[in-house]
Amino acid sequence: MxxxxxxxxxxxxxxxxxxxxxxxxxxxxxxxxxxxxxxxVAYLISQGVEPFRIMALTFxxxxxxxxxxxxxxxxxxxxxRNVWMGTFHSIFARILRVDGHLLGFPSNFTIYDTDDSKSxxxxxxxxxxxxxxxxxxxxxxxxxxxxxxxxxxxRDYAEDPExxxxxxxxxxxxxxxxxATYQQRLFKSACMDFDDIxxxxxxxxxxxxxxxxxxxxxxxHLLVDEYQxxxxxxxxxxxxxxxxxxxxxxxxxxxxxxxxxxxxxIQNIFNFKKDYPDHILxxxxxxxxxxxxxxxxxxxxxxxxxxxxxxxxWTDKEQGxxxxxxxxxxxxxxxxxxxxxxxxxxxxxxxxxxxxxxxYRTNAQSRSFEESLRKLNIPYRIYGGLSFYKRxxxxxxxxxxxxxxNPHDQExxxxxxxxxxxxxxxxxxxxxxxAASEKDKSMWETMLNLKADACGIxxxxxxxxxxxxxxxxxYQAQLANTGAIDLAEHIAYTAGIIRELKEDQTPEGxxxxxxxxxxxxxxxxxxxxxxxxxxxxxxxxxxxxxxxLDRFLQEVSLLTDLDSDDDKENKxxxxxxxxxxxxxxxxxxxxxxxxxENLFPSYLSMNTRAELEEERRLxxxxxxxxxxxxxxxxxxxxxxxxxxxxxxxxxxxxxxxPQCLESTQKVTAxxxxxxxxxxxxxxxxxxxxxxxxxxxMQRIAVDMTVEHDRFGKGKVIALEGxxxxxxxxxxxxxxxxxQLLLRFAKLKILDE
DNA sequence: AAATAGCGCTTTTTT
DNA sequence: AGCGCTATTT
Numbered sequence: 001m002x003x004x005x006x007x008x009x010x011x012x013x014x015x016x017x018x019x020x021x022x023x024x025x026x027x028x029x030x031x032x033x034x035x036x037x038x039x040x041v042a043y044l045i046s047q048g049v050e051p052f053r054i055m056a057l058t059f060x061x062x063x064x065x066x067x068x069x070x071x072x073x074x075x076x077x078x079x080x081r082n083v084w085m086g087t088f089h090s091i092f093a094r095i096l097r098v099d100g101h102l103l104g105f106p107s108n109f110t111i112y113d114t115d116d117s118k119s120x121x122x123x124x125x126x127x128x129x130x131x132x133x134x135x136x137x138x139x140x141x142x143x144x145x146x147x148x149x150x151x152x153x154x155r156d157y158a159e160d161p162e163x164x165x166x167x168x169x170x171x172x173x174x175x176x177x178x179x180a181t182y183q184q185r186l187f188k189s190a191c192m193d194f195d196d197i198x199x200x201x202x203x204x205x206x207x208x209x210x211x212x213x214x215x216x217x218x219x220x221h222l223l224v225d226e227y228q229x230x231x232x233x234x235x236x237x238x239x240x241x242x243x244x245x246x247x248x249x250x251x252x253x254x255x256x257x258x259x260x261x262x263x264x265x266i267q268n269i270f271n272f273k274k275d276y277p278d279h280i281l282x283x284x285x286x287x288x289x290x291x292x293x294x295x296x297x298x299x300x301x302x303x304x305x306x307x308x309x310x311x312x313x314w315t316d317k318e319q320g321x322x323x324x325x326x327x328x329x330x331x332x333x334x335x336x337x338x339x340x341x342x343x344x345x346x347x348x349x350x351x352x353x354x355x356x357x358x359x360y361r362t363n364a365q366s367r368s369f370e371e372s373l374r375k376l377n378i379p380y381r382i383y384g385g386l387s388f389y390k391r392x393x394x395x396x397x398x399x400x401x402x403x404x405x406n407p408h409d410q411e412x413x414x415x416x417x418x419x420x421x422x423x424x425x426x427x428x429x430x431x432x433x434x435a436a437s438e439k440d441k442s443m444w445e446t447m448l449n450l451k452a453d454a455c456g457i458x459x460x461x462x463x464x465x466x467x468x469x470x471x472x473x474x475y476q477a478q479l480a481n482t483g484a485i486d487l488a489e490h491i492a493y494t495a496g497i498i499r500e501l502k503e504d505q506t507p508e509g510x511x512x513x514x515x516x517x518x519x520x521x522x523x524x525x526x527x528x529x530x531x532x533x534x535x536x537x538x539x540x541x542x543x544x545x546x547x548x549l550d551r552f553l554q555e556v557s558l559l560t561d562l563d564s565d566d567d568k569e570n571k572x573x574x575x576x577x578x579x580x581x582x583x584x585x586x587x588x589x590x591x592x593x594x595x596x597e598n599l600f601p602s603y604l605s606m607n608t609r610a611e612l613e614e615e616r617r618l619x620x621x622x623x624x625x626x627x628x629x630x631x632x633x634x635x636x637x638x639x640x641x642x643x644x645x646x647x648x649x650x651x652x653x654x655x656x657x658p659q660c661l662e663s664t665q666k667v668t669a670x671x672x673x674x675x676x677x678x679x680x681x682x683x684x685x686x687x688x689x690x691x692x693x694x695x696x697m698q699r700i701a702v703d704m705t706v707e708h709d710r711f712g713k714g715k716v717i718a719l720e721g722x723x724x725x726x727x728x729x730x731x732x733x734x735x736x737x738x739q740l741l742l743r744f745a746k747l748k749i750l751d752e
Numbered sequence: 753a754a755a756t757a758g759c760g761c762t763t764t765t766t767t
Numbered sequence: 768a769g770c771g772c773t774a775t776t777t
Contacts, residue, residue, distance in 0.1 A: 061767095088767075090767090113767095114767095133761090195767095197767090259767090261765065261766090262767080361765075362764055363765085364764095367768095384766085423753075425753065558767075578764085579765080580764085580766065581765090602764055602765080604764060604765095605764080618765080639768075641763060641768070643768090710777090727753070740777090741753055744753085744754090744776075745753095
């Protein structure tokens with residue numbers, strides 16, 4: 001172990017070997033923050049601390065896994081994998097699965113992602129008879145999220161004059177009511193949203209002293225990465241857990257605090273100092289990542305912030321190249337110039353694609369870079385944006401899995417009860433919703449005890465509901481004793497999703513099918529990997545083989561696409577991502593693009609000094625990702641929501657010491673002004689098929705062969721309803737099973 | 753019931 | 768420009 005310590009500088013060593021009592025490491029960009037944390041855990045293990053008594057909280061799961069790997073190398077001890085290491089959310093979700101029953105949650109509770117939460121809020125807003133344009137789901141969710149991060153329950157919220165006044169002033173007086181209903185609904189569905197994981201962890205530790213005691217005892221050492229981005233709720237969990245041993249080490253950099261918008265509280269740094277007056281403070285100021293030019297540029301920039309903990313970041317490295325500035329005429333030219341710059345550097349210096357990164361403020365900016373990179377045949381990978389797990393087809397299949405594992409999960413139920421179409425429409429759903437809310441039961445329970453006539457549901461529809469229930473139950477019966485991949489494939493093939501997708505042979509349809517296959521592959525990988533399980537008594541983590549599908553779901557709900565892509569064959573790609581997701585990463589060549597007023601800084605963050613300073617810290621994070629060479633780009637004109645608008649260069653460009661910048665400015669502008677003409681809309685066909693006979697409608701009966709102008713030939717399987725509402729279920733040779741309203745469908749009888 | 757056309761709306765960052 | 772929702776069509 002002493003050999004290992006030699007790989008650290010004096011300050012880093014001091015921080016690593018200080019293992020007793022509270023301590024804080026303020027670490028500048030590129031100063032080896034993660035290194036200190038990794039070595040500290042390794043050092044603790046080498047000093048005889050049992051791995052499962054160490055809790056290390058990181059910002060991403062990827063960081064956690066990399067750290068674990070490194071630690072195992074350092075200590076030559078497989079037990080190191082028993083360190084409780086992961087994001088706040090994944091670690092405390094794990095704890096809630098063990099002890100959440102005390103709060104009334106089953107251990108298989110579902111975690112809602114932002115889309116689930118918004119869609120639930122939307123349906124609540126509608127139920128309460130409010131306007132979804134005033135009460136936009138994202139605004140409401142933001143309010144609820146802020147409340148939860150500050151441990152304000154729905155009841156507290158309603159009684160808080162400041163919050164309610166704010167809501168009244170902003171024309172949304174019912175926000176508190178929505179919050180309360182939202183919580184009830186989540187609870188009945190056995191679901192938690194992201195903020196609930198931290199909120200309920202706090203409640204658990206607050207109201208159940210023996211649980212608190214158990215974890216306080218167990219975790220002798222707490223370590224926290226990216227402490228500057230923790231919120232109040234996270235702060236309080238740490239404070240509670242650390243109260244017994246007070247061996248808590250937090251690592252962070254106030255200059256890189258960029259998550260204020262989601263409740264991160266820089267005050268936590270000062271609270272730490274207050275809570276532990278005898279804490280030791282370490283400062284890491286030597287940067288090992290970047291050239292002198294880049295470090296100086298970053299230092300001069302951040303000086304413009306008023307609120308900061310003073311430190312002087314310095315480096316031993318060479319002066320390096322000056323920072324290039326690209327001034328483009330338009331956003332598409334910005335893309336071209338950046339792609340060409342990458343191409344030239346790559347060729348002249350024989351660099352791999354992976355040494356380049358393009359960083360932008362908003363996901364929407366990625367397009368022009370994708371286009372130009374593609375034209376030059378430069379492989380790239382985009383992170384963020386529409387992530388894999390947010391795609392419709394993936395969410396659909398996952399919803400089946402979710403419903404099987406937790407039938408009370410209402411968002412999952414609503415999503416798939418009529419997908420693929422099985423004749424349970426919006427009207428029926430509304431009746432079920434009303435019935436469920438009257439009986440104060442989950443929708444699933446309501447369906448199980450369905451008294452159809454009482455809810456005004458037709459017998460035919462009730463039959464379809466019961467078919468659906470039987471299907472889901474048959475999956476549920478297999479859950480416990482079937483491996484994840486076997487059940488997943490069984491569901492994918494028998495629920496009709498794959499059948500539905502196979503019909504669609506458009507490029508999008510084919511890509512959707514590929515995505516489903518990719519999801520199944522991911523589950524296969526997961527099934528092949530032994531799973532960690534917590535031993536309830538000792539807290540030790542043991543592994544079990546052949547995990548079930550619910551284990552997969554629990555894992556997947558907290559993943560981001562940043563976490564899960566390492567072993568892709570082709571790793572040598574240019575990276576495109578937002579500055580936020582670039583936190584903690586580094587690249588030899590970095591392009592920070594879109595440096596314009598109202599874009600970076602964002603027009604939404606220029607109202608207060610605090611917001612503007614956060615934007616500046618964000619830019620600070622962006623430029624400190626660069627190791628060797630930094631290029632900044634901006635466009636004089638940019639397409640914004642459909643039309644071209646003029647831009648001013650970002651004020652941040654003027655805040656960098658001009659000595660760090662290249663004096664020359666490139667201006668080349670072969671403008672691509674030819675835009676494709678849209679084809680004229682086609683004349684619609686209103687006429688009936690020439691040989692259509694209206695009287696056929698009366699004569700149609702089960703087992704007849706019929707023809708539809710779009711779906712082709714098919715056989716009538718069932719008929720229901722009377723008069724104008726008469727419907728036929730037809731099995732088409734090509735298009736599959738469809739329900740059609742005879743009044744419209746114009747079916748032609750081919751064979752009786 | 754299912755598909756489509758057209759309209760208005762939104763646009764920050766993410767565990 | 769792209770999306771989701773509503774109104775309209777089949």
